[in-house]
Amino acid sequence: MSQSLHPFTPSTRSVRSPNLTSSPFKQCYSSPKLSLPINNRRFPVTSVKLSIRASYSSDLDPTSSQVLLASSNGKSFVGGVSSPATQTLPSPDSGSIEVDSVTETELKENGFRSTRRTKLVCTIGPATSGFDQLEALAVGGMNVARINMCHGTREWHRGVIERVRRLNEEKGYAVAIMMDTEGSEIHMGDLGGASSAKAEDGEIWTFSVRAFNSALPERTINVNYDGFAEDVKVGDELLVDGGMVRFEVVEKIGPDVKCRCTDPGLLLPRANLTFWRDGSLVRERNAMLPTISSKDWLDIDFGIAEGVDFIAISFVKSAEVIKHLKSYIAARAHDGDIAVIAKIESMDSLKNLEEIIQASDGAMVARGDLGAQIPLEQVPSAQQKIVQLCRQLNTPVIVASQLLESMIEYPTPTRAEVADVSEAVRQRADALMLSGESAMGQYPEKALAVLRSVSLRIERWWREEKRHEAMELPDIGTSFSNTISEEICNSAAKMANKLEVDALFVYTKTGHMASLLSRCRPDCPIFAFTATTSARRRLNLQWGLIPFRLSFSDDMESNLNKTFSLLKARNLIKSDGSLRLNCYILPHVFHKMASRINKKSEE
Ligand SMILES: Nc1ncnc2c1ncn2[C@@H]1O[C@H](COP(=O)(O)OP(=O)(O)OP(=O)(O)O)[C@@H](O)[C@H]1O
Ligand SMILES: CC(=O)C(=O)O
Numbered sequence: 001m002s003q004s005l006h007p008f009t010p011s012t013r014s015v016r017s018p019n020l021t022s023s024p025f026k027q028c029y030s031s032p033k034l035s036l037p038i039n040n041r042r043f044p045v046t047s048v049k050l051s052i053r054a055s056y057s058s059d060l061d062p063t064s065s066q067v068l069l070a071s072s073n074g075k076s077f078v079g080g081v082s083s084p085a086t087q088t089l090p091s092p093d094s095g096s097i098e099v100d101s102v103t104e105t106e107l108k109e110n111g112f113r114s115t116r117r118t119k120l121v122c123t124i125g126p127a128t129s130g131f132d133q134l135e136a137l138a139v140g141g142m143n144v145a146r147i148n149m150c151h152g153t154r155e156w157h158r159g160v161i162e163r164v165r166r167l168n169e170e171k172g173y174a175v176a177i178m179m180d181t182e183g184s185e186i187h188m189g190d191l192g193g194a195s196s197a198k199a200e201d202g203e204i205w206t207f208s209v210r211a212f213n214s215a216l217p218e219r220t221i222n223v224n225y226d227g228f229a230e231d232v233k234v235g236d237e238l239l240v241d242g243g244m245v246r247f248e249v250v251e252k253i254g255p256d257v258k259c260r261c262t263d264p265g266l267l268l269p270r271a272n273l274t275f276w277r278d279g280s281l282v283r284e285r286n287a288m289l290p291t292i293s294s295k296d297w298l299d300i301d302f303g304i305a306e307g308v309d310f311i312a313i314s315f316v317k318s319a320e321v322i323k324h325l326k327s328y329i330a331a332r333a334h335d336g337d338i339a340v341i342a343k344i345e346s347m348d349s350l351k352n353l354e355e356i357i358q359a360s361d362g363a364m365v366a367r368g369d370l371g372a373q374i375p376l377e378q379v380p381s382a383q384q385k386i387v388q389l390c391r392q393l394n395t396p397v398i399v400a401s402q403l404l405e406s407m408i409e410y411p412t413p414t415r416a417e418v419a420d421v422s423e424a425v426r427q428r429a430d431a432l433m434l435s436g437e438s439a440m441g442q443y444p445e446k447a448l449a450v451l452r453s454v455s456l457r458i459e460r461w462w463r464e465e466k467r468h469e470a471m472e473l474p475d476i477g478t479s480f481s482n483t484i485s486e487e488i489c490n491s492a493a494k495m496a497n498k499l500e501v502d503a504l505f506v507y508t509k510t511g512h513m514a515s516l517l518s519r520c521r522p523d524c525p526i527f528a529f530t531a532t533t534s535a536r537r538r539l540n541l542q543w544g545l546i547p548f549r550l551s552f553s554d555d556m557e558s559n560l561n562k563t564f565s566l567l568k569a570r571n572l573i574k575s576d577g578s579l580r581l582n583c584y585i586l587p588h589v590f591h592k593m594a595s596r597i598n599k600k601s602e603e
């Protein structure tokens, strides 16, 4: 057998764990190759001494997460590709491993190191809600399907959720579902059922808060916010969708506001409205509207009942609302957690950015509305800042809106759009999102293919040319055990880059260790083995993680044996065992070392 294992241990053998005596660990311990960076600035011995006692007595379960690096010499993949559609899926019992069939194909075709790291979110609308259309997106690399509660009925969304779930079950995908709330900002009504309306230069349109029982009169738009007619003034500028269409307020007649179109364009149902006075956004009483409206709460109940994986909250203003929603979900969601995503799309959210990101399980740079609230030229720097901060605070981040806007109508993107997508990938956002391109565009699959190919190309470029500037990652652990996890992941990622290994393996119950590894953005993909289907789906949003579902125990040796035999059985590694493991890292090895050092210094 050509398999050889080299552990990541100090040169002394006395740290050997008593239960690690049989194959494959025997071999590991016979040829230790690496020495532990004990003097590493990031893992000072003194801090180990100070806090080691606390770590055993408190929340740390040294075996709850385990990290391993794997290398295959780039040759250990078997070429045979099984079609996702025809593959027989193992049942989710303890003797099986589940991985997304698209990823599996990609791993077999391209090798571990060439898998896509940037995750892709597609908004599902009329253009993509059918089973076959959803399947085409799944095949094309959709990791998360987003449903926007601004549009459609709950019944309609329920149908989408059911189809995505069926797709996952029948065809072996792991597409997660994100529900996006409407929020209570001002928006237009649904255009009386029309899919769009064209506003021409100079035309007079009526924006009204009246309820119309019959059909809407011509050139009339319903506004959802009762205070609208009172709050606007003659001379104000009215921006639809952040400036896609512009009007000037010319007259107010009771509940009706007459406006002249100054920038013509297409009005879409439920488009967002903002009004500006003397160059500033007017935020009258609407600033007092709740972040989560009564309709949103009903939608949230719906999302919990349907077991969605993520709930994205529109127009978040502070961390309070996120905390409130998380406790609401914790009290109600029985089937695993639902992650809460804060949409950064208002001035308030920028003001309270750090506390919002701290409180959330994820964030979205919602550039559509953000660009209506701050000057457009400030959106790129806001994006960069949000993406960086999210990574520093270990919160996954999605870059959303208008990435490939022209592809709603045309089959190829503009060069500028490709450059925009590249920039988001280069910033190493966790995920990119399609909105109208996939919801109601003419070329949803093509748009997704562009996101995929640009992501792959930029990621490769950056690996090959080492373009990435190192980002200072601040310590975020709030307890000693968290700090240990963090340091282990930082070191593992560093080693993985240096040794050019093919993958990092992490066994993680909650996904926390996996996300700490993802935060380091290593050069190789991270195989995250997790015990539940819901945790696996949630990991789908994070950069570089390849989530597997696998039942595992606290016995690392049996986990590894099981993982390798299951990966071999799936043809993900060669059956002759030629996958070479360069090294592995186990938290309890660190702990043993730490306690030894502790003892020694006491002697
Ligand atoms: N479920 C749906 N039913 C009908 N049309 C939809 C649906 N979802 C999206 N769309 C269409 O796709 C467009 C873009 O979708 P997206 O979800 O990005 O809308 P948005 O209203 O701009 O987003 P947000 O309200 O979150 O800022 C929408 O303006 C709408 O026309
Ligand atoms: C996605 C979203 O809500 C926005 O861009 O405004």
Ligand SMILES: [K+]
Pocket (backbone or CB within 6 Å): 148, 149, 150, 180, 181, 182, 183, 314
């Ligand atoms: K929304």
Ligand SMILES: [Mg+2]
Pocket (backbone or CB within 6 Å): 314, 345, 366, 368, 369
């Ligand atoms: Mg928005």
